[in-house]
Amino acid sequence: MEPGHPPPRSPGAIRALFLRKSVAPLRPRRLRGSPLKNAPAGGTVRDLPGCASEPLPVSCALSSAQHITAALEYRGLVKHTGGCHCGAVRFEVWASPDLHVFNCNCSICTKKQNRHFIVPASRFKLLKGAENLTTYTFNTHRAQHTFCKTCGVQSFYTPRSNPDGYGIAPHCLDDGTVHSIVIEDINGKEWEKAVKEHKTIKDMSKP
Incomplete structure (x- = not known):
């Protein structure tokens, strides 16, 4: 064997080398x-x-x-997670990292400072705490004002404008997934007129 030359390969090694070069492996x-x-x-x-x-x-x-x-x-879309104050209620929701939030001035939203963004029901998942939730309704009883029995925090609810979706409280989301928030005032004191004139709110709960 001359200096600087590799040792000769056995027939088995040559065949294995040929197979490696000839057959492209399936890459999952x-x-x-x-x-x-x-x-x-x-x-x-x-x-x-x-x-x-x-x-x-x-x-x-x-x-x-x-x-x-x-x-x-x-x-x-990104997966946001959030929940109530005591931790009994936890959820995840798929939404844009740039949130469009409604600030309603109807009687109950004013009392509880309800700011929320709307998502289709298919993009919301309750992770735990169903047994810890209770719901308040009034007037038409279409809006389902759901909150934690223990700490009283409403982290999500079913809005009257979008009964096929959920209104999510942005301030109840965990840190790290929200890039920006734009707040739009909506005149809930004249609810029927405001929703009728709004161009996109009804579509926000459509998948």
């Missing part, structure tokens, strides 16, 4: 861990980047929860 795409970031909203697993048609490779099989998360992230 995020089978576990964070979901794909660019999943199209409302798509199916088959629509996700890198996924083939039938049969689906196991590397493309996202769980339902992962697929929903990927679709929400694709729309620019």
Whole structure:
């Protein structure tokens, strides 16, 4: 063997080297861990980047929860978490990091200083504390003013304007996910007129 030359390979080693160069290994795409970031909203697993048609490779099989998360992230939403003061009630909600918050001057919102942003029911999840919640209603009884029995804090409720969604108190969110807040005053003293004239409030609870 001449100096500076590598030792000769055995036939088995040569064959293994040939196979490594000839056969590209299958690289799983995020089978576990964070979901794909660019999943199209409302798509199916088959629509996700890198996924083939039938049969689906196991590397493309996202769980339902992962697929929903990927679709929400694709729309620019983030997962906020929050709760009441005593910690008995905890929730998570998917919404923009830049919140559009309503400041209503109706009788009850004035009393409890109710500022809230609206999300569809499908983007809200109560993590714990259902047994610790109680609800106050009045007048039309459409608004469900839900609060913690222990500490009295209303961290979310069902607004009369959007009974198919939730109104979330931004001041009850945990730190770290809100980038900015824009506050819009709404004339709750003339509720029917204000909601009728508002261009977008009814759409805020639509998925």
